Structures are given as C-alpha cells and as structure tokens.
Amino acid sequence: MAGNPFPLSKAELLKAYRTMRTIREFEERLHVDFGRGDIPGFVHLYAGEEAAAAGIMIHLGDGDRIASTHRGHGHCIAKGVDVGEMMLEIYGKKGGSCNGKGGSMHIADLSKGMMGANGILGAGAPLVCGAALAAKYRKKGEVAISFVGDGASNQGTFLESLNLAAVWNLPAIFVVENNGYAESTSRDYGVAVDSYVDRAAGFGLPGITVDGTDFFAVYEAAGEIIRRAREGGGPSLLECKMVRFHGHFEGDAQTYRGPGELDDIRANHDCLKKFAAQVTAAGVISADELAPIDREALAVVEDAVARAKAAPLPTVADLTTDVYVSY
Numbered sequence: 001m002a003g004n005p006f007p008l009s010k011a012e013l014l015k016a017y018r019t020m021r022t023i024r025e026f027e028e029r030l031h032v033d034f035g036r037g038d039i040p041g042f043v044h045l046y047a048g049e050e051a052a053a054a055g056i057m058i059h060l061g062d063g064d065r066i067a068s069t070h071r072g073h074g075h076c077i078a079k080g081v082d083v084g085e086m087m088l089e090i091y092g093k094k095g096g097s098c099n100g101k102g103g104s105m106h107i108a109d110l111s112k113g114m115m116g117a118n119g120i121l122g123a124g125a126p127l128v129c130g131a132a133l134a135a136k137y138r139k140k141g142e143v144a145i146s147f148v149g150d151g152a153s154n155q156g157t158f159l160e161s162l163n164l165a166a167v168w169n170l171p172a173i174f175v176v177e178n179n180g181y182a183e184s185t186s187r188d189y190g191v192a193v194d195s196y197v198d199r200a201a202g203f204g205l206p207g208i209t210v211d212g213t214d215f216f217a218v219y220e221a222a223g224e225i226i227r228r229a230r231e232g233g234g235p236s237l238l239e240c241k242m243v244r245f246h247g248h249f250e251g252d253a254q255t256y257r258g259p260g261e262l263d264d265i266r267a268n269h270d271c272l273k274k275f276a277a278q279v280t281a282a283g284v285i286s287a288d289e290l291a292p293i294d295r296e297a298l299a300v301v302e303d304a305v306a307r308a309k310a311a312p313l314p315t316v317a318d319l320t321t322d323v324y325v326s327y
C-alpha cells in the first residue's frame with residue numbers, strides 16, 4: 001500500500017468520514033420525517049456542508065467553544081453533541097438536549113463547548129467574543145468559534161464583533177459559511193464585496209477562503225488559524241465556499257435556483273463523495289472500509305428516530321423548569 005499523503009492518521013480519517021456521514025444521514029432523515037409532518041417547528045438542513053463542520057471541529061476539544069446558527073445540526077454533531085439527545089430535541093420530546101423545549105434552532109450542550117444554535121442571525125459572534133475573552137483570561141490555549149452564513153455576515157453584530165476581537169486580540173475565529181444564498185437572495189446580490197478576506201482585512205483580521213466542500217482544504221486552513229489563536233496570535237476569519245443540498249428551510253420550493261443547479265451540486269460538489277474519492281485514490285482507505293461506516297451511521301440515526309418517536313412530550317409542569325441557570 002502507498003504511504004499516507006494526508007495530514008491525518010487512518011483512524012482520524014475514518015473518524016472524520018463517520019462525522020460527515022452521520023450528519024448526512026441525520027439531515028436526510030429529517031428531510032423525510034419533516035415532509036411527513038412528524039416534526040414540529042422549523043428545520044434548516046446542513047446536508048452538503050458537512051466538510052466545513054468536520055474539518056474545523058476535528059481541531060477542537062470540549063474546552064473550545066462554538067456558537068452556531070439556525071443551520072446548526074452539523075456543528076452540533078461534529079462538536080460531539082449526542083445524536084440521540086439532538087433527535088429528541090428536534091422532535092420536541094423529554095430527554096432532548098434542552099428537554100424538548102428548544103427544538104432544532106436551540107440545541108446546546110455546554111459540556112461539549114456547544115453554546116447553542118441560534119435563530120437570530122449574527123447573534124453568535126458577540127457571544128464568541130465573550131467566550132474568547134474568558135479563554136484569554138484562563139490561559140489554557142482555548143479558542144472560540146462563531147459560525148455565520150453569507151447573509152448573516154452583513155449583520156452589524158458580526159461586523160462589530162470582528163472589530164472587538166481584533167481590538168482585544170481575542171482567540172476568536174469567525175467562520176463564514178458561504179453557501180451562495182440567504183434564504184432566496186443570492187450572495188452576489190446581497191454582499192457588496194467579492195472576498196471575505198478583503199472584508200476581514202478592513203477590520204485588521206487575516207482571512208482565508210477555501211473550498212468548503214473539500215475536507216482537506218478546510219482542515220488545513222482551520223488548523224493554521226486555530227493554532228495561531230491558541231498561541232496568542234489573535235482572531236481570524238475563514239470563508240468556506242459551500243453548497244446546500246436542500247431548500248433554505250424544509251418546505252422551500254427553491255424556485256430561485258438555476259436549471260439543473262441541484263443535480264449539479266449533488267453530482268459534482270458532494271463533500272462526502274469527494275472525501276471518499278480522495279482517500280480511496282490515495283490507497284489509504286478502501287471503499288470496503290467506508291461501507292460499514294455508512295451502515296453504522298444510518299443505524300445510529302434510525303435508532304435515534306425510533307427513540308424520539310416513542311419518547312413522551314414535556315408536561316405542563318415542565319414549563320416552569322430550566323427557566324433560570326444557577327452559576
């Protein structure tokens with residue numbers, strides 16, 4: 001067998017693939033179940049964007065904090081939040097990450113450094129400044145990462161946070177997940193600059209743009225900026241250019257897409273297919289070694305759904321619990 005040309009061991013590569021495959025199965029199953037009317041509330045799917053979550057989070061430990069978006073399932077899974085508790089939460093059931101009272105857009109698990117998905121665009125960036133300031137005082141080399149979409153990158157909170165992070169030299173990282181759309185508005189219509197690296201430079205931050213459908217490109221760029229932040233080198237911005245496989249929200253008719261766009265995305269810009277092609281072509285992992293991971297990820301998701309469907313709803317008495325946090 002040829003040597004391993006990747007910056008990760010075979011075990012780490014298999015772990016990254018498992019993370020991405022679990023996210024994909026989770027999201028594709030939600031797509032089906034939401035269509036059947038089984039899930040309450042709103043759901044925004046991360047399918048197609050997995051390489052960004054996996055390529056960044058593989059560098060992090062539980063002490064590193066992230067603030068997610070309305071499209072947060074992939075971030076949660078990659079950060080180690082329990083898939084069963086996530087499914088219970090999305091189904092609005094007792095035992096969910098927030099005891100069934102938050103739903104898809106409020107999944108949080110502080111024990112994993114996951115500060116929360118967020119229904120308010122741009123709201124995670126100031127939270128990450130706070131988490132990064134705390135990390136700076138703790139002096140353990142921890143970092144905090146905020147995710148925003150291309151649309152949310154226009155929010156004042158995000159831009160103010162870039163400035164604050166630079167002024168305070170925080171171990172903060174701002175990831176722009178550029179999937180080309182904010183709801184139905186194309187990025188090129190809604191964002192004045194072509195390059196987020198230029199936008200970051202305007203605030204005194206270094207920035208990198210990568211192909212967010214290429215796990216290895218994300219891994220390398222994220223590694224560089226996370227290392228710099230851990231060593232006291234300050235904040236950075238990372239733009240991941242990516243594609244979303246589904247509509248903005250489940251139920252979106254996607255009439256704003258070009259002809260053949262979705263077929264092209266799935267055929268030619270699928271991060272999982274790319275990853276599998278890269279590792280098999282290099283002779284590091286065989287298709288036969290990936291297949292059991294596919295089956296296991298599917299089984300994990302099917303089990304989570306079965307348990308979520310069978311679980312009880314919160315009761316009226318639960319309305320008054322979890323309202324305040326004890327510090």
Ligand SMILES: Cc1ncc(C[n+]2csc(CCOP(=O)(O)OP(=O)(O)O)c2C)c(N)n1
Pocket residue numbers: 070071119120121122148149150151152153177179181182183248
């Ligand atoms: C402050 C605020 N304004 C508007 C909305 C409504 N809204 C929800 S998602 C969305 C588009 C977000 O696009 P983007 O940031 O590119 O993320 P994507 O959905 O593409 O992942 C909008 C306008 C909101 N949730 N919060």
Ligand SMILES: [Mg+2]
Pocket residue numbers: 149150151177178179180181182183
């Ligand atoms: Mg977007």
